[in-house]
Amino acid sequence: MLPTRALEYDLPTELIATAPATPRDSARLLVVSRSDPALRELTTVRQLPGLLQPGDAVVVNNSRVLRARLVGRKVPTGGRVEGLFLEEQAPGVWLTALRANSPLRPGLVVALTPPCPPASREASCVELTLLERRDRAWLVRAAPPHPAETLLEQAGRPPLPPYILSARKKAGLSLERDDDAQRYQTVYARAEAVDASLRSVAAPTAGLHFTPRLLDELDARGLARVETTLAVGPGTFLPVETDTLEEHPMHAERLRVGAAAQRRLAAIRKAGGRIVAVGTTTARALESIPPLTDPRASCSDIDTTTTLLIAPGHTWRNVDALLTNFHLPRSTLLAMVAALFPGGVEELLAHYRFAIERRLRFYSFGDAMLILP
Incomplete structure (x- = not known):
């Protein structure tokens, strides 16, 4: 071994x-x-x-x-939520890895924050409603009812590894670059x-x-x-x-x-x-x-x-x-x-x-x- x-x-x-x-x-x-x-x-x-x-x-x-990195705010409190899209298990039902400073619970609604500038001109509000825990992940329902890839193109971000984001923060750089989606x-x-x-x-x-x-x-x-x-x-x-x-x-x-x-x-x-x-x-x-x-x-x-x-x-x-x-x-x-x-x-x-x-x-x-x- x-x-x-x-x-x-x-x-x-x-x-x-x-x-x-x-x-x-x-x-x-x-x-x-x-x-x-x-x-x-x-x-x-x-x-x-x-x-x-x-x-x-x-x-x-x-x-x-995929633009699988998720950044959003709790509705209505505004608390920050971050995570990663893992897979679409059924139409409109996603498996995600989510984290926040305060505990997450079933029924919570998270409004995803589109990247700036938006990845799509058709960007609209994408909301995730937490359904249940699945081991370390969360099962959520996404709205509006479109395929996951469509919604992620609107409201998701390039899934840069955490160590890149940490290194950028330590170096005093912006966490996100306009060319991240293209270069990743x-x-x-x-x-x-x-x-x-x-x-x-x-x-x-x-x-x-x-x-x-x-x-x-x-x-x-x-x-x-x-x-x-x-x-x-x-x-x-x-x-x-x-x-x-x-x-x-x-x-x-x-x-x-x-x-x-x-x-x-x-x-x-x-x-x-x-x-x-x-x-x-x-x-x-x-x-x-x-x-x-x-x-x-x-x-x-x-x-x-x-x-x-x-x-x-x-x-x-x-x-x-x-x-x-x-x-x-x-x-x-x-x-x-x-x-x-x-x-x-x-x-x-x-x-x-x-x-x-x-x-x-x-x-x-x-x-x-x-x-x-």
Whole structure:
């Protein structure tokens, strides 16, 4: 078993990125290798095409991030309420995580406060009536009676992780920026109507580094771009609070990998190409499906829910390389990345210490690491 304390490291707070690099692909990139512990190269994400080989596959998570952060006032007292939309369980009935300075109770009405400027010209008052507790969450009824995504576009805010908001506050910055919604969304996120359960409440952050120009350069380099979908859930924010990683109750996330994508990846693998996952969410999706080398695979679309916990000792089936941001201590994402290295957590944290010494920026809006075979 892996003691959770092994997943701890010290990070100077000034290295928590409060805003993304501009342009996106100017973010710094630490290049390391699973097979060569001595390899450490600093460059930028813009150089990614030259770091990969023609015939490789770059696999992305195209899930779109909802404006899932909720900020409102109690009716009629005006007390502040904050939280996160989790899912729509029935038409007009949402599961939410809410908090306030004073206790919440069934029957309470919360009027959501639209962002300023409003995200939509059609912004109207959206009210949530608390129905009942569900473990740590609240079941609420939303009004007016429109689909959740429609109401969130009007009155929701980008679901930036709490550590970004805290870092902004500590630095004396505004908690919200006008470009947050745009910058906390990948350029390839699917905007068209899809199953709402495949939307995300957190961004697949490694994908935030891509620009249309970079995608064109990957295509010109002869790299295949393959899309998967994994709905990033609120569990991605949860630290591991158990004594060992294996005791942690792993959160469930919905994923979809189409048959055509599976066949394409299987053909690339067969031809000697490598599977490069963009982000831990993509890696989790790929490792949750049957091996691409299985002749029975790729016969049909895979639409399922995964609770896969990837930790050191994991046998990687479908991922050869990973582009990822730098992750929080005591997180399942840190454990997943460590699983790529023969030296596990210790080897990964050596790379993290190097990144800290070189003043790379950490977490969702931070710099990136490319882990090659």
